[in-house]
Amino acid sequence: MAYGMTALSLASCLLAFVLLVALVSIRRKNTAIANLLKRKSDQLEVSEEELRLLATTFDSHEPILITDKDLTIRRVNPAFTRATGFERLDLVGTKASMFSLEDRYLPWHEIHHALEEDGQFSGEVMCRKKNGQCIPMYQRLTAVTDRHRGTTHYVAVYSDITEQKRTQEKINKLAFFDSLTGLPNRRKILDSLDRELAHAQRYETAGALFFMDIDNFKDINDTLGHDHGDCLLVELGRRLTDNVRKSDTVSRLGGDEFLILLPGDTSNEEDTIEHASRICEKILALSEVPYIIAGQKHYVSLSIGITIFPSNASSPLELLKQADTALYKAKGGGKNSACFFHPEMQRVAENRLAMERDLREALQRDEFMLRFQPQVDGGGVIRGAEALIRWTRPGIGAVAPEQFIPVAEDCGLIVPIGNWVLQESCEQMSKWLQQGLALDHVSVNVSPRQFRDADFVARVARVLSETQLPARHLMLELTESVVVENLDDAKSKMDALNALGVRSSMDDFGTGYSSLSYLSELPFYELKIDQRFVRSLFVDRKNSVIATTIIAMAKSLHLRVLAEGVESEEQLEFLRRHDCTNYQGYYFSQPVSACELERLMAQAGNEYHHGPPNLSVM
Incomplete structure (x- = not known):
């Protein structure tokens, strides 16, 4: 009897221990579940916050566009539709290039290549609106990848830079164009001449540079006044532009001096000389057409110096000097005449400069x-x-x-x-x-x-x-x-x-x-x-x-x-x-x-x- 009670007591203790252990384990699991649930709840709150932030960002004032890896549009924000005039349904499912006229420097396939290599790209693009108007925008493209680093989407953010471009154009116009005639100025033409000279040297083509001024222009200013002289300069600039090709550049160097740049588009120097001669004849013939100044007819003639590049020079300033030398030679031959530069003329010009220097010293000595x-x-x-x-x-x-x-x-x-x-x-x-x-x-x-x-x-x-x-x-x-x-x-x-x-x-x-x-x-x-x-x-x-x-x-x-x-x-x-x-x-x-x-x-x-x-x- 006593033995039975002892066994029963042991069994009860063992059962109580097991129950205790089970209760402890359940409590720990409940705690873990509670902690997990709390973490998930916190994560959900964070995700909701991030989603709200993303939604707020997506609805920002900057146009945003999302595409898949094939550049097919999947999402656009309201700012994008306002900027382009397209509705969301007009865009979703179409290619992103349908409204953008490529980067101003790179075509679409090179932009795509840059995205694959670096995962991002930024640059200026021209965006076509629904009404056909094109506006300049700055585009920032970023690639979105999965956990295997594979591209799944692209996000593009745009900024309208129309006002910036207008301001830049005004600055460029002031810096590179003559305020009176609207023609390229000295700085602009020297930059163009530098590029054309490099192109001619690289591809072995021949171009020409004209340097001209108005015969007796000072007399016109002195007798008619500078305002009428300015009118003459404007009209001359227009006539010169009308008598050359679109690929040629007419510029005003200053005063009554004008330049015409004929780009090198042929490898035959004789062809360039022949073409320059024809242009020269047309310009000299302008003297036969009167200018109406202050209600009166005035006949104006030009003197022209011409040099061919790149055979005669290796820098824009040297070309300009050669054309000026030829101009001086043309003036020596009388009014309304032209002259081509050759190396002997350069030697004479250098001797003349040396003589001028010595003349100044001769007075002093x-x-x-x-x-x-x-x-x-x-x-x-x-x-x-x-x-x-x-x-x-x-x-x-x-x-x-x-x-x-x-x-x-x-x-x-x-x-x-x-x-x-x-x-x-x-x-x-x-x-x-x-x-x-x-x-x-x-x-x-x-x-x-x-x-x-x-x-x-x-x-x-x-x-x-x-x-x-x-x-x-x-x-x-x-x-x-x-x-x-x-x-x-x-x-x-x-x-x-x-x-x-x-x-x-x-x-x-x-x-x-x-x-x-x-x-x-x-x-x-x-x-x-x-x-x-x-x-x-x-x-x-x-x-x-x-x-x-x-x-x-x-x-x-x-x-x-x-x-x-x-x-x-x-x-x-x-x-x-x-x-x-x-x-x-x-x-x-x-x-x-x-x-x-x-x-x-x-x-x-x-x-x-x-x-x-x-x-x-x-």
Whole structure:
């Protein structure tokens, strides 16, 4: 009995232990389940929060588009439909490229390749709206992958950059286009020329560059005003554009200077030259079509310099320099003309630049000197002398005036050089008079630029005062081009000079306009027959007729006439027979120093009847 109770008690204890263990296990499982449920609940809350955030993001103001891996549209947000004008049903199931006109730099297949390689892409695209309008947008594409890193979708976010593009265009227009004509400016054309030159060098093609300016444009501005000059520039830019191909570029370099770039589209340089020649002919023909400015017709001509690339140069600036050199050569050939560049022209241009530099230094180093060529009357007596400038260039030697005077004219140095000649000539003439030499006058050449100076008459008066030279002993030689540029201004200045007592001579008569009207209007004292007529008196009968006509005309206008360039007894006798009474030339004397002229003056005047004296010319 006692044994049975013990066993029952043990069994009860064991059952209680098992129940206890089971209860503990159940409690732990319940706790784990509760914890799991809580975690799941928390995760659901997080997912809901993320979904709300995603939904909020998807409904943002920026257009968003979602595609599958084949770029088929699966989702679009409201901002996207508002931006494009398409409804959601219009887009879902279609290809994303249906409304986008590719990246501005890359086609769709390259964009797709970039997505596969990097998983993302960004760039500017042109998006086509439902109404057909295209707007610029910035696109950010991102690839969505699964756990195996395989692409399942693409998400594209867009930003409208229309205003940015407009602002950029305004900035570019200000930076790269001429504000007056709307044509590309210097910066733009040099950039285009750099690309075209590289293309021509790479693909062995030949292009051309035109450099042109308007003949006598300054006269138009001075007479009509700058506003009318601007109208002319605008109209010229339009005409130039109308006379070239769409692939060609017309630009305004500045002032009245224009460029035309013909891209290299042929490997045959001769074809390019032929095409450039045709374009050139069309442009030069524009001079025959008048411009209507201030209600009046004006005819305008151009000078053009042309260079071919890449054979002639390796940089845009070098090409520009070559075309400018050719332009300078064209201007030397007269108005409304053109010239092609070649290497010899470049050598001449470099020498010209070096001469310009040396001329500037020559003024500072007092390298110029004067020589005087006697002017004699019919009896062989020296009555006057023409002052002629001479220059000995360091390291080179004597430079002919016909070489350095045009350079000085072009660069503006002719004004200080001319002023120096005037000052030195008057000082020397004053010394001769003090020495008792019976000279009537010294003749001084005046350049167009020098004469146009508003202070010219005042300068002449000042020099006469400083050198104490009576005004009647100064003769100023003016060319026809000086007076016809502005007849009213010329008359005003010549009248003022005449009032001072200074006499004026018409130099090189017969080589320019030769208008009788200004001879009657302007107070000239002397008319000089140009030496080219005198030297060819017995070569071309026409020149002898011109010479005799000039003499007769001068006599009828009560002008003293002087023939320059007399080199032979035959020429002298011909001129004497036709009543020319004053002469100048190598038959009598070469240009000599002041001391040598004094020696000649000391000789008997009739020695010239027997031919030119023996002179030691310095």
